[in-house]
Amino acid sequence: MSKKVRVRFAPSPTGGLHLGGVRTVLFNYLFAKNLGGDFIVRIEDTDQTRFVPGAEEYIFNCLQWCGLEPDESPLHGGPYAPYRQSERKPLYRQYAEQLIKDGYAYYAFDTAEELDAKRKEVANFQYSQHTRSGMRNSLTLSEAETQQLLADGVQHVIRIKMPADVEVKFADMIRGEVSFNSSLVDDKVLLKADAMPTYHLAVVVDDYLMKISHAFRGEEWLPSAPVHVLLWQYLFGIDNMPQWAHLPLILKPDGNGKLSKRDGDRLGFPVFAMDWKDPKNEEMTTGFKERGFLPEAFVNMLAMLGWNAGTEQEIFSMDELIAKFSMDRVHKGGAKFDYEKAKWYNGEWIKKLDVSSFRFQVSGLLAEKGIVVADDEKLIKVLNLVKDRCTLLPDFVQQAAFFFKQPETVDIAAIQPKWDEKKQLFFAEAIRMFEQSALWQAADLEASFKELAAANQLKPGELMLPLRIMLVGGKFGPGVFEIAELIGKAETVSRIKAVLTELG
Template identity: 65%
Template sequence: MFLQTHGPIRAIHSGNHIISLIKQGMQKPPNDTGGFPFQCFRQWQLQEHTYLCSMNTVRVRFAPSPTGGLHLGGVRTVLYNYLFARQQGGQFILRIEDTDQTRYVDGAEQYIMDCLQWCGLVPDESPVHGGEYGPYRQSERKTLYRRYADQLVAAGQAYYAFDTPEALDQLRETHKAAGNSFFYNHEVRMGLNNSLRLLPEETQALLDAGTPYVIRIKVPANEFVSFTDMIRGDIAFDTNTTDDKVLLKADGMPTYHLAVVVDDYLMKITHAFRGEEWLPSAPIHLLLWKYLFGFDHMPQWAHLPLILKPDGNGKLSKRDGDRLGFPVYAMDWKDPKTGDLTKGFRELGFLPQAFINLLAALGWNDGSGQEIFTIDELIEKFNMDRVHVSGAKFDFEKAKWYNQEWIRKQPVAEWQSLVHQHLKEQGLVVPNDNYLTRVLELVKERCTLLTDFYTQAGFFFQAPQQWDMDAVRPKWNEDKKAFFTELVAIFATMTGWENAAIEEAFKTLATAKNIKPGELQLPMRVMLVGGKFGPAVFEIAAMIGRAATIARVENMLGAL
């Protein structure tokens, strides 16, 4: 059970200092109060008790905003959530964070659902699957957040701010020009246009007049907020360095900060996994958890390492993929506004199993050296304690290697239809499934991506359109031409058309003509295949049949 490895949250309010901690297990001696006053310890014991009684089902969530394609890092977050939920017998929830109406992109939500479907990471609860804790779209919960924001204002833990975005931008710029940064915090808020500075009547008048406003959290000065991250251990923040973040925007929508806390609470989320980029705003969330819910049922946090650009530095972005020539999105994404198409792993020929596998390894390993994992193995072996702390550069070569391993690991039948589909799209006609199976079996060692099958196996379905003449011409001569002319005649009349028989005929004639068979095999290959690649020549001849073999030989003979 997760409680043994990841202990409950403790929250203590000690004087002016908020101290919250999560213990790594249940082994801390009961008389060890960690130096805190006894009454504090009592309180934390109490909270630990309620926590243990009510938190019995693991519930995790993935909360993307529908702003575009689903990034590889996003899918990895889904994966870790999913693995953890399945392993603990819990639930995996998809919640759509569509609170920014200016960034909303049509079709993005459906796209996210489709990606999860393709990856096999289907949520238990979501906008389309439903569930007891809906709605699962934050835009549909809009009214709900205001209540919590109002509660905070009433308690003096948040306030109305009437400063316009323009005014704030102006402030930021002047501060920047002066060589420092502007923070909306305890030092400056009394000089700004908000309900803290204004008289109550003044505030009310502005409100009555319909003046646009936001609600900001009032971050206390001189306090310390800390928590234990499941991956990183204890992390502490000084409230003096965190600013009064907007909780409720002028359009009435909550910001991420308010929405995550409220929704995680209402949806009974037990473990919150998200990217490392969220770490700096964790103190805001901790504070909200304290103010709104007294830390009751706060999830355990885990901040996942970033996935970095392969070259240079920084977070991997879609742009890097375009620039360096590899996919970043799970599936093709077509921007509805610009019409731009961004290639996805799926369309580039990745097997979902391989995609999942490589993502799992991008930030975690089980320490055994094993690299290839099925989803069931991952569910069994995945462990938050072994998730890496530091970011990893994405390596597309290694990603392809995973796919190659998966192509070889699985029976052809598992992915045959995907390749079939792809070949059809390329305009090839596959005579029957049986033939396809034999072809795929023959060439699969040479393919790293599903899309490689077109070049590696296309000649089994279609005569080469062009030949690699440079491979043949330098050593071409009349003797060889005579050899192939006679060979065609023999092919036409020989009984049977098996691999061994063809080879036999070929070699017998070569010996009779006093030419080394090896010297003739390459031209033969180019005739059948078009280039210097593919499985054994006689095997190919046997597969494509007598008529096609003869036709291809004669065809190139005429061109030489």
């Protein structure tokens, strides 16, 4: 009973990696690492018509960015290779044949066209125990006919033969006992005409062969669970079946329903982990990474969508998540995705993390705007000064740019209404004072600035905003004198002068 914990994420490489997909990975990973187990990635590429070049590599890039490194995968190798189902193709047929031999499956010769026609003719047609006797399969054909068709190489599939009226039940780790009546489940295709297995066969065979101990997947899989349970029973014994958990869905923020890429486009937030460019139409979809999320925040946010520690703690590092995670604290109901909350997590992580861990990304963002940052020390000072004001990495552009470059536009309109001769003279004097200043520390600057204001019978409050706008360009940013300190004497004086000539 002390079986080694082994979990797997089994994506099909058909496009961008969705939020929900990453969360499924995350829960798998956290569960496994909490118990000292292995995390395996198996590529489910049995549908050759949906193959998308680059999708597999993209998935691994996303996992790496999130810090969810597999122990075994087509990329990382492992003792149960190959980890790509297309490369395991020859393996599956024998299990399907075995099922036929044991009376649990049968050959079906109906063509796709015939099935289509049938579906048009009969509403809600299902290939099942109630209809299979009217179809062309090894149950309705004689043994000789079947053998002849097979010998002739006629296209066929293998379908599971669902038993009549059996209660198929299993214990779901987050839902408790779940049960289905077998007579309501259709005869799913197990092996396709191209000899590739369908998901149903492949998942059972590979989970067995790869010694998977726990199988977690989205709730959308629940209705097909009875097929998988039966297959386990028929093929490998129910006692060897992994423990299942069907994760709640991530729903769209408005209305109901599964969150889709479309919703992100419509509502203006990312749904994929990283930028994804569809090779078919060159269409680019932005990811959380490129939108300016830190992986720590992305993972943290995802973990809290459907799970909580039962305490008031909301900010978790990966190590904390691993230590605290358990499946029985996963919520049953779906959760609507809230982009505002996602951004809040990112802001928290920006504040929490040492700025040097994301300074290169910020300097890259600045470089895109033509601002080259040569002084790394200054960059770190600036980032520390403004990080409380940033929720997404690109916010740093607005908050930090003026430290390195004179503002391109200055909001003169905000000063003008209350501007007068007295203030003009005051700032002219302030320039001289700053130029002569021996000390260049924020506190000293503030003190002398206020002294000068008092000497001129001016309230500092009327002067601070103009000064800010002269230095920053607008009504934002950290303390004015901290800014002056960091940009230095020459730059401070030159910015004041520039605006002063415009005003005067």
